[in-house]
Amino acid sequence: MSFYLIFIRFSPFFIIILLLRMTTLEHLEKILLARQKSLKTSENQTSPSYVHKLYAKGVDGIAKKVAEEMAEFILASKKYELKSDTESQTDVIYEAADLLFHTMVLLQHQNISFQEVISELARREGASGLVEKANRGKI
Numbered sequence: 001m002s003f004y005l006i007f008i009r010f011s012p013f014f015i016i017i018l019l020l021r022m023t024t025l026e027h028l029e030k031i032l033l034a035r036q037k038s039l040k041t042s043e044n045q046t047s048p049s050y051v052h053k054l055y056a057k058g059v060d061g062i063a064k065k066v067a068e069e070m071a072e073f074i075l076a077s078k079k080y081e082l083k084s085d086t087e088s089q090t091d092v093i094y095e096a097a098d099l100l101f102h103t104m105v106l107l108q109h110q111n112i113s114f115q116e117v118i119s120e121l122a123r124r125e126g127a128s129g130l131v132e133k134a135n136r137g138k139i
Contacts, residue, residue: 025114028101032108054105062106069099 035051054062073095080088104114 025104028104029108029114032105036108051105054102055109059106059109062102062109066099066102066106069095069102073099 032051035049036055039048039052039055048056054065057065073092076088076091076095080092082088107114107117
């Protein structure tokens with residue numbers, strides 16, 4: 001291993017850089033976890049956030065919201081397929097972000113980290129989708 005790699009791998013400066021480069025999804029997950037914890041400890045009950053309100057609805061309420069966002073995403077995608085304009089494309093992006101956000105809320109509510117989902121996607125990388133699905137069995 002070269003001196004350069006050793007320096008980068010163990011440098012406190014490099015560690016600080018890594019910590020500062022937290023992705024938006026990681027940051028969002030940390031916020032969701034904090035909101036979940038504060039709901040359990042009765043903090044912020046005087047002015048609950050949107051996320052607090054979702055968590056208070058439980059799995060059924062959050063899942064309903066995910067389904068609503070999925071429907072909006074599908075409709076926006078169909079609209080973009082027909083029009084192919086910038087406004088329709090922006091709508092698809094907006095609805096995809098909403099869907100991802102609400103999916104992350106549901107995952108966090110069930111104590112499943114987004115990293116677990118990313119790890120599952122990584123596990124599937126390079127595998128045939130048809131074979132992987134057949135190996136899972138019916139849900």
